[in-house]
Amino acid sequence: MKTKMNQGLGALLLLWLLGLATATGQTLNKPTPAANPNLGSTTPWTSACGSENFNEYYVEFTWGPPLVASTNEFILELSNANGSFANPIELDRVSDKNTEFDFLFSFNLPTDTRGDGYKFRVRSTNPEKISEVSDAFSMYYIDYNSPILISKDGNGTIPPSGTIDVCTGAQVTLAAHNVPNADNYIYSWYRSGTKLSSTGPSITVSESGLYFVEMDYGANCSGSANTISNSIEVNINAPQGIAINTPTKTTLCSDDTITLQANNTGNGYTYTWYKDGSIVQPAAVEGATLSVSGSAAGFEGDYQVEVEGDGICLERSAAVTIQSAGSFAVNLDNPTNVILLPSTTETLSVTTDASTPTYQWYKNGTAISGATNATITVSEVGDYHVTVTETGGSCTSVTKTSETTTVVFPQDFAITIDYLNTYEACISTSVELTVASITATDANGNQIDVTDNLKNEFTYQWKKDNTTVDGASGATLSLVDASENGTYSLTATLDTFTVNTIELPVVLNSGENIAISSDGNVLCDGVIITISTDYDLTGKTYEWYLNNTKLDITTASITATEVGNYQLRVNTNGCPIISNEVVITAFDESIVQLDTNSNLVFPEGESKVVNASGADSYAWFDEANNNISTSSSITLSEEGTYVLIASSGNCQISRTVTVSYRDNFDIPNVVTANGDGANDLWVIPNTYSRQANVTVTIYNENGEEVLNQRDYQNNWPSSSLQFSKKNQLFYYKIQEGNKTLRQGTITVIR
Template sequence: MKTISFYGVFLTLVMCTLLAPNTQAQVLNKPTPADNPNLAGNSAWTAACASASFNEYYVNFTWNPPLVSGDNEFILELSDANGNFSSARELDRATDKNTEFDFDFSFALPEDVQGDNYRFRVRSTSPSVTSPSSDPFSMYFIGYNNPILVSQDGSGVIPPGGTLQVCDGSSIRIETHNVPDANTYQYSWYRSGTLLSETSNALTVSESGLYYVEIDYGIICSGSANTLSNTIEIVVATSQGVAIDPPSQTTLCATETVTLDANISGMGYLYTWFNGANIVSGPTVDDSSYVVDGSVTGFEGDYSVRIEGVGICAEQSNAITISSAADYTVSRGNDASLVLLPGQNQNLTVSTTALSPTYQWFRNGVAITGETSASITANQAGTYYAEVTQNGGACTLPPKNSEETTLVLPNNFEVIIDYVGTYSDCSSDNVTLTVLQINALDSGGNRSDVTSSLRTAFTYQWIKDGTNLPGLTSDQLTLNDVSDNGFYTVEGSITTFNTTSNPLGIRLTSDETLAISSTDLQLCDGVTVSISTTTDLTGESYTWTRDGVTVSTTDTELAAIETGTYQLSISSDGCPIQSNEIVITDFDASIVEIDGGNAIVFPEGESETVTATGASAFEWYDEGNNLLSNTDSVTLTDEGNYLLLASVGACQITRSFTVSYRDNFEIPNVITANGDGINDLWVIPNTYSRNTEVSVIIYNEKGEEIINENGYENNWPQSSVAFTKKNQIFYYKIKNARKTLRQGTITVIR
């Protein structure tokens, strides 16, 4: 009787399927959760509760013949939170499973996934077939996993004792204040243990109770988080309608008082009395009255009272205005300092709100006989003021003096000039000079500011570097050109007085530009970088700097032999003109990259286009030094050693790489470690072996890792390895940084 192996039957069926007419379509079964091979145990997940510390899940997928096309890809897709695939997102893609009818996808849960009705499906590309969708699953990315803090309006201030008060049907808003991107989550709010309908991070409350919140990660995943917040107690209180009883009077003389009484007294409440925004009494228990004293300076104002206590709303009354019955003002009608020029007088005045006022003028503290009106004509130097007395009204008030006015008999004048606004030497491109102040000087050298009264009475002449400027005779001068640079004064004249101001130096910046350029921006062996300018430096005072330090004051063209930031500065009218900066760096060879790396593998009989980046010119050579291409890419068909010569400016770099054909054999699942030199080692295709970006991991039957290395050298098992069984099974996984490329078993026969 002839024996036929299962593998042979299966292969025959597959070949028959390929050769026979395609009378049936592929069947893609719905995907199901799978065990994570990187975790202990052996159970599939029932809900995806991912976080920054764990986010690796597997989905099992099976399908039935006929075979798909060789270029087919299987794509694992995720629905939205309602199970809808109209905007499906890709989780994983398998390009090498076209002959495997049972395999696992791996994926990481996107950080915005939040819901209880997500579904999976698998889609093939050639032919285009879609599997049934999976069962619904709770899937949440737990982005925040700490206790939440809530406060009124999210202010971050947690109230003393955790209690907030709500008054008379009003409401307050409590909100999270420590959750980043708070609006990206759904929340569960509770009042005294009862779940509320609000799902945002803020809650408006008007009922008493104990309020707290947690992030809603679903029935299953919420147990994986610890977001329960602090508790805020809301107490509903009642308004008392506090007011101030109408007082007996609202205007006071200096000798009078009035008592203000709140319409609520006693009750153990705290009373705080205010004059405007200022507290004048309290908070004091049962202090429901306040006495306003007319003899206290500043007693006038708007008085109110605030009450607060257990079970009531804190509230403040409307204000009662208390004013002075007979206060009056006295105002001076002229400047504080005036000048008595030869042969001139000055008229001094005061005004007042006093009823039936009388006046008395004083000079140097002595009453002036007969000067009892609201004005006086003065012709002597001295200090003047008027005393005003009110002779009507309900209150008797003391006299008030006006502000003093000083009349100066000048011995000379002082004119002070200054810049208008901000001026900086060698930085500003325009400036205005102005007469800032005029002082009258008496015989003792004492100064009196008479600017406001005499500024327009003076005549002026502006002077630059000792020379009068024709026609420039106002009290201001505007300069806006480097030709205006120099030292300025102004001569001021009035009657017989002439005086020259303080000097001011002006150095405006030039609008001249200075540009430098270089032959290259990088230093490398055999390359000299030259920095120059198109500006003629003949006869100029200039400086070359590197990193702010002078390197030359004589070279019209600079040879840069060190890295750094270079700049040229020219002195113009004592002001530096700065050029642009040029940064010279060491040549960085790492910027030139070949997209296939230094070992390129492709199937024999095909070709591979290799592209380089990071340079401005490229030359590709084979082993015989033949130029293959002078663009950024080259198409290769033969194995061998190749060379790229890349240029970046004047700097050059070489990159060597090898081309080899990909092995046509599959990954073996049986080796015979019997030392006969035939099939003793587990040899895998060049696509995976000796590739530093590919990891090869081998496990024993117990799941213990015995090999984990990059750039596997096709050298397992070593001759020293002892096997415990005649036919011992091992497991392997081949991965790159992004995904598992291949996995399976190895049977060692000895």
């Protein structure tokens, strides 16, 4: 005997209204590749190779009832190359498919797409749901599709013969030189046809072989990019033992000239000469010698020769050091700018490593009588220098001139202060302020840096917010606590001069930590999540944020009504202290699954076991609202509507299962659609009707489709259907997926 649901569901609804979180849900299936309808193709793509010339792809998406809200949007999202959706990329968004259970998304590959593990998913906005994740796919956007050019060190010069000779034990670097933003790509390097492990735009090698490279756009896309480079053959040869023959002398006077010569000559090789690592004689065939003159300015240094040629490796010799016989140093001991205060003197001096030096001091270019020592005391302004003459050694007398010291009277001083160490406002927990520079201005308006010689001569007083800081009288001030935050300046005094600096703000982090917590992290209907902190907010200014957007809330605790990242920011001592994040996520109703569809049909006297999964606990109710099981499984043998309430954390989900006894009549082949209320509709057994996974298709005599419906409701033909004749023949096909269950004819008699 059949029973009907006439009570109980209202009681369940009442329970929900009393605060139980319930959910019923749509099923969002994983998206799958689809053929491009604009190309007339019927074959779905298996990998994506997008480019400027072609970048249009489709995926098919199916979902199941109930219907979503009219304001819903379906969003197609792409993972990263490893399949992670931590930062999903939106590919497409549609708002007009809320009544279509099977449709296509169109998308273009982002230009930075490169990898073999990309996945898709679809997200709905109302209700908030996420589909099953798709399979992984190889996807590449080919934005560089020209042959790569490689050269030594990427210098842009391809060897004319395509060959580079390298000495045994040495290495050579080959690199692409014509690829913009070369580091943005993945490469495949080859040696004599064998793929190497290097994947960057350059490779350093020490083995012989024929080297080339191409862009790695994956197994399916690389060939179409046409990026294979030129080839460079690397040959490993034994070194020739290149050296510079021992010169006749290595210490030169000003009238000396020597010739440096390579030890391997007469073979048509090319020679390049270097001094201190820089070329002094460009590459020349048989240029095996170099002349060095002691009269040339700066001739002193380390000399090398580099040799290259057919059949030999590029080789550079060890260095030969050439010195000056009259070489000595003159060093100025005092700063080059000296401030002379009124009625005072300053001492200028030099040091030298000459063996027997003599000295002569000059003021404004004129020799000072009697100033023939390494030191001189001055009391007048002017430009001072000294000449030092070496009177001993193997060469005739050699004279050198020191740097010039400018001595001036000051008209004014300027002092700047700065942070001594790395400082970031509201991040640093300590800082030192210091005198960064002292500049003197002379009578002509010239500014002279006198920091080194006058920094310790001034007396100092630090101020905070224009108030004297007790005990702060040094050139440096150390601040270690947020209570010292403020604006600092410095007053400096020397003789009759008093200098006030500009102000420098200091805002230190207090080092305090603020922690917030919640009594739940999953948001669903009927569940209240409270976010709070143990930090004392009394008298503090604070703000709550959701996804970095300020909330219009001024209470010490808040109720989370949206998913997202929540934070608390408290302002103290001029700095915001930012708490940890509490992440609230939406409840995923799809976690609860049944192993059967929601409409069960079986013969009377038999039963069906229904298994649920994905929840923490389960409660099954019959039509009378009787709790008939608390197991995840239940055996159903009687007709009726059964409700499962599954709990996961604080959230609950409901699932409905309808049991009907299998109809015993066969599929009718005649319908008398005359409006008399008898046999007006084509009613088929419940084995096929009202089944979400069964599709009913009806065609007219011309083979035209007049009905294509899943979950057929025994409601054809409709009153609006037009008939071309009184007795009309139709054909039907009943399918489950790609499997045909039944097919035949229907005669409709009007």
